[in-house]
Amino acid sequence: MTVRVRFAPSPTGHLHIGGARTAIYNWAFARNLGGTFVLRIEDTDPERSTQENTDAIVRAMEFLGLDYDEGPGVGGDYGPYFQTQRFDRYAEGLEELKASGHAYPCFCSAEELAAKRDTGRAKGGFAGYDRTCRSVDAENAAARVAAGEPHVWRLKVPEDRGDIVFDDAVRGETVFSADSVDDFVLARTDGSPTYNFAVVMDDADMLITHVIRGDDHLSNTPKQMLVFEALDLPVPTFAHLSMIWGADGKRLSKRHGATSVEAYRDLGYLPEAIMNYLALLGWSLDGETTIIDAETLKANFSLDRISKNAAIFDVEKLEWMNGVYIRELSAEQFLVRMVPWLEAAGLTTVEEAEARSEWLLRLAPLVSERIKRMDEIVPMVAFLFRDVTPSEAAVAKTLAKDGARAALVAASAALADVDWDAASIEAVLREVPAQLELKPKVVFQAIRVAVTGELVSPPIFESLELLGRETTLARLADAGALCGE
RNA sequence: GGCCCGUUCGUCUAGCGGUUAGGACACCGCCCUCUCAAGGCGGAGAUCACGGGUUCGAAUCCCGUACGGGCUACCA
Numbered sequence: 390m391t392v393r394v395r396f397a398p399s400p401t402g403h404l405h406i407g408g409a410r411t412a413i414y415n416w417a418f419a420r421n422l423g424g425t426f427v428l429r430i431e432d433t434d435p436e437r438s439t440q441e442n443t444d445a446i447v448r449a450m451e452f453l454g455l456d457y458d459e460g461p462g463v464g465g466d467y468g469p470y471f472q473t474q475r476f477d478r479y480a481e482g483l484e485e486l487k488a489s490g491h492a493y494p495c496f497c498s499a500e501e502l503a504a505k506r507d508t509g510r511a512k513g514g515f516a517g518y519d520r521t522c523r524s525v526d527a528e529n530a531a532a533r534v535a536a537g538e539p540h541v542w543r544l545k546v547p548e549d550r551g552d553i554v555f556d557d558a559v560r561g562e563t564v565f566s567a568d569s570v571d572d573f574v575l576a577r578t579d580g581s582p583t584y585n586f587a588v589v590m591d592d593a594d595m596l597i598t599h600v601i602r603g604d605d606h607l608s609n610t611p612k613q614m615l616v617f618e619a620l621d622l623p624v625p626t627f628a629h630l631s632m633i634w635g636a637d638g639k640r641l642s643k644r645h646g647a648t649s650v651e652a653y654r655d656l657g658y659l660p661e662a663i664m665n666y667l668a669l670l671g672w673s674l675d676g677e678t679t680i681i682d683a684e685t686l687k688a689n690f691s692l693d694r695i696s697k698n699a700a701i702f703d704v705e706k707l708e709w710m711n712g713v714y715i716r717e718l719s720a721e722q723f724l725v726r727m728v729p730w731l732e733a734a735g736l737t738t739v740e741e742a743e744a745r746s747e748w749l750l751r752l753a754p755l756v757s758e759r760i761k762r763m764d765e766i767v768p769m770v771a772f773l774f775r776d777v778t779p780s781e782a783a784v785a786k787t788l789a790k791d792g793a794r795a796a797l798v799a800a801s802a803a804l805a806d807v808d809w810d811a812a813s814i815e816a817v818l819r820e821v822p823a824q825l826e827l828k829p830k831v832v833f834q835a836i837r838v839a840v841t842g843e844l845v846s847p848p849i850f851e852s853l854e855l856l857g858r859e860t861t862l863a864r865l866a867d868a869g870a871l872c873g874e
Numbered sequence: 875g876g877c878c879c880g881u882u883c884g885u886c887u888a889g890c891g892g893u894u895a896g897g898a899c900a901c902c903g904c905c906c907u908c909u910c911a912a913g914g915c916g917g918a919g920a921u922c923a924c925g926g927g928u929u930c931g932a933a934u935c936c937c938g939u940a941c942g943g944g945c946u947a948c949c950a
Binding site for chain 1: 875876877878879880881885886887888889896897898899900907908909910911912942943944945946947948949950
């Protein structure tokens with residue numbers, strides 16, 4: 390039997406880091422076994438669900454390279470893939486449960502229920518529904534329903550049902566005693582299905598074989614199993630993933646900074662790095678591997694190596710990993726990803742970038758070697774695109790020092806008619822410190838600040854080559870005004 | 875309150891009865907060096923939450939306790 394899994398986010402926000410990890414695990418599991426990966430949108434909460442969020446989730450999935458076989462935009466044989474388009478199915482399912490005697494109407498008011506809950510809890514135990522309306526006889530119940538009395542439909546948990554046991558693929562055998570599950574609501578007063586009912590209908594209709602989801606659903610599992618059983622449908626295998634926390638051990642939230650995949654993209658993180666980091670946050674190949682590409686992940690992923698304990702999201706490690714992936718890019722690959730950042734900063738246009746691709750290709754490796762996030766590109770290369778003004782602090786540390794003026798003068802002279810390539814530039818500039826009896830660092834830092842405006846920049850000889858002789862000499866001359874003496 | 879889940883260096887993890895408890899990030903030195911990175915070498919860092927068992931032997935198995943988390947809605 391072929392495996393079918395689903396990722397089922399609510400479009401109440403963008404794709405969250407935790408959701409992304411759940412999606413990755415589902416995807417990797419399906420791909421590993423040649424199964425089917427379904428994307429289903431759980432949009433039954435009209436207050437908070439938006440089309441914009443659905444689009445954002447789909448975009449984030451694409452960004453990460455999580456291709457799905459069925460779902461919004463791609464269709465499939467078991468759709469529709471939006472819960473709001475499946476209400477007729479939920480109604481059919483409910484009719485089935487009514488007919489088979491697994492569902493009964495409950496006329497208790499919200500106030501009554503709250504009171505029962507409180508007393509149940511006060512007595513120190515079960516706080517679920519007390520099953521009052523179970524004892525309303527069928528005829529009477531039918532009459533009240535027909536008369537239009539407000540009611541919900543509840544699941545009738547079988548009297549003789551023993552412990553509810555399932556073998557969670559992550560946590561192992563998990564047991565809930567039957568009396569800890571109450572006759573929960575399947576359909577609300579307005580007829581709409583509750584989550585625990587809709588999910589079962591969907592998973593059943595979509596022939597889902599493995600439900601891989603956050604462990605906030607662990608306690609929902611026995612309820613859902615009872616619905617599968619009432620419907621006389623096979624119960625899928627469950628795998629519950631522990632949560633991802635912020636650095637303080639609390640639920641990951643805005644307080645911790647970026648929480649959505651798109652936010653990390655905008656911060657300059659590569660999809661490969663996000664995928665790799667998340668994949669290993671709660672799953673391991675062998676305990677040694679820290680860099681793993683999508684292909685290797687797909688080839689080796691298994692549920693039994695998912696860890697049971699919650700993990701803290703460590704941005705520092707993600708950042709390191711992002712740097713690894715950036716350095717792995719070829720000049721051509723880096724160029725493609727760099728241009729949008731230059732463009733967004735107004736340093737160049739797509740047309741200009743194309744016209745100067747050979748020049749940008751030389752710049753690419755100088756930058757990719759020394760950044761961890763793509764957003765670091767702009768401040769590092771801005772001096773190549775526009776005029777610079779060194780900060781006072783930079784001037785104080787370099788140009789204002791003894792010998793700086795002489796260094797700039799000597800550099801200008803040396804560069805006046807040398808061949809304009811990094812090697813030649815280096816050859817003549819290397820002689821300057823000795824000539825002036827200055828430390829190399831003093832000379833090169835003075836040139837760096839004069840030309841780039843910064844204390845930190847790409848290697849100086851290559852930088853000059855890329856800048857061009859004319860601009861270089863002009864900036865060296867201008868910087869004379871900033872020197873001491 | 876009830877039910878359920880979790881607990882190995884600061885962080886992510888390996889370990890599935892016998893290991894000097896391994897790796898990665900972060901951290902600290904040294905080397906390289908025109909800055910910053912990268913890289914190389916080395917270092918520090920875990921009484922495996924705690925307490926009982928079982929066993930010749932337990933981070934690994936069992937039972938408690940503590941702490942953390944989830945569910946307990948006509949939210950998902």
